[in-house]
Amino acid sequence: MRAKLLLEDGTRLTGVSFGAEKKSLGEVVFHTGMTGYQEILTNPSFCGQIVTLTNPLIGNCGINRKDAESQGSFIHGLVVREFASVPSHWRSEKSLERWLKEYDIPGIAGVDTRMLTRKIRMEGSMKGIISTQDTSWEELEERLGVPLREDLVSIVSSRSIHTSPNYGKRVVLMDFGAKYGLQRDLAKRGCEVVVVPWNTSAEKIHRLDPDGILLSNGPGDPKNVPEGIQTIQKLLGHYPLFGIGLGHQLLALACGGDTQKMRFGHWGSNHPVKDLGTGQIYMTPQHHSYTVREESLQNTRLEITHIALNDGTCEGLSHREFPAFSVQYHPEAAPGPWDSGHLFDQFMDLMESFAQKEGMSHA
Numbered sequence: 384m385r386a387k388l389l390l391e392d393g394t395r396l397t398g399v400s401f402g403a404e405k406k407s408l409g410e411v412v413f414h415t416g417m418t419g420y421q422e423i424l425t426n427p428s429f430c431g432q433i434v435t436l437t438n439p440l441i442g443n444c445g446i447n448r449k450d451a452e453s454q455g456s457f458i459h460g461l462v463v464r465e466f467a468s469v470p471s472h473w474r475s476e477k478s479l480e481r482w483l484k485e486y487d488i489p490g491i492a493g494v495d496t497r498m499l500t501r502k503i504r505m506e507g508s509m510k511g512i513i514s515t516q517d518t519s520w521e522e523l524e525e526r527l528g529v530p531l532r533e534d535l536v537s538i539v540s541s542r543s544i545h546t547s548p549n550y551g552k553r554v555v556l557m558d559f560g561a562k563y564g565l566q567r568d569l570a571k572r573g574c575e576v577v578v579v580p581w582n583t584s585a586e587k588i589h590r591l592d593p594d595g596i597l598l599s600n601g602p603g604d605p606k607n608v609p610e611g612i613q614t615i616q617k618l619l620g621h622y623p624l625f626g627i628g629l630g631h632q633l634l635a636l637a638c639g640g641d642t643q644k645m646r647f648g649h650w651g652s653n654h655p656v657k658d659l660g661t662g663q664i665y666m667t668p669q670h671h672s673y674t675v676r677e678e679s680l681q682n683t684r685l686e687i688t689h690i691a692l693n694d695g696t697c698e699g700l701s702h703r704e705f706p707a708f709s710v711q712y713h714p715e716a717a718p719g720p721w722d723s724g725h726l727f728d729q730f731m732d733l734m735e736s737f738a739q740k741e742g743m744s745h746a
């Protein structure tokens with residue numbers, strides 16, 4: 384069956400369909416990772432997006448239970464060069480084809496994904512519509528006019544509060560679309576993790592008596608999450624805060640900074656980042672369309688701690704007064720290098736020193 388992909392700039396691409404049979408609208412983005420397609424496709428930060436993978440062969444490792452980053456997938460389509468319908472890997476439990484059908488995700492293969500990626504890099508990220516049905520270009524053009532949803536965080540966040548019990552520090556994980564990797568890294572350090580929906584009030588979080596709060600990654604524009612920004616403002620200074628991805632952007636907005644959409648974002652597993660404090664360079668996994676505007680931080684109490692070496696944009700922040708820091712990139716990896724896992728240890732230290740200070744002030 385032939386599949387079609389129509390872009391906002393009028394580009395028409397044809398290929399072979401796989402996965403679900405349907406039409407699906409989304410923002411077309413790319414990911415340059417050479418490995419880890421399952422982690423990418425299950426990452427809730429990609430909600431609503433049509434994901435183009437530049438690695439030319441996809442599907443050959445199949446899908447397994449252990450590499451999922453959420454329960455299911457929220458992507459709106461998958462674009463690949465070559466699709467392997469029969470997996471061959473000792474960990475594979477089912478084929479990517481079967482999994483895509485189960486989660487109702489359409490795919491198009493046989494696309495020149497490097498050309499498509501170059502186009503997005505040159506013209507900026509754009510809307511697109513994919514069809515794996517017999518649809519005319521005219522019908523796709525009409526459907527492409529439908530606006531994209533903006534309430535993405537409410538789609539991917541948990542519906543209720545739930546706890547992974549443990550005897551260590553109690554961390555409230557504000558779930559804006561959290562990858563499983565965040566819980567895994569906290570559990571490794573003995574933390575009890577209380578996952579709360581994105582719109583949980585500061586008062587309710589206070590009653591959970593956390594030692595620290597992790598602001599998760601998530602999809603879409605951080606300015607579409609005003610409730611989250613207001614809650615962070617109420618929590619700031621009262622608990623140690625650590626923001627990752629969308630959580631980093633929300634922390635910046637809560638402190639008076641500003642964010643903006645980048646032309647084509649950062650999408651890959653090997654983006655170099657410099658720690659301005661130590662001069663050390665880290666290879667980092669990144670997937671974001673938005674960035675914190677450096678100029679907007681001038682009248683805030685935030686300072687930039689990390690920058691992207693490719694374009695100089697902000698990749699990390701620290702609060703000058705309160706126990707709060709954040710990174711735009713992903714210390715939990717999945718997929719990508721584990722160079723930055725020490726940031727979770729930094730969060731543990733921050734919770735410990737904050738608890739000691741609090742203990743002293745109550746003594």
Ligand SMILES: NC(=O)CC[C@H](N)C(=O)O
Pocket residue numbers: 428599600601602603604605627628629630669670671672673674711
């Ligand atoms: N990595 C993330 O959490 C993504 C943050 C945000 N949705 C962006 O695209 O910039």
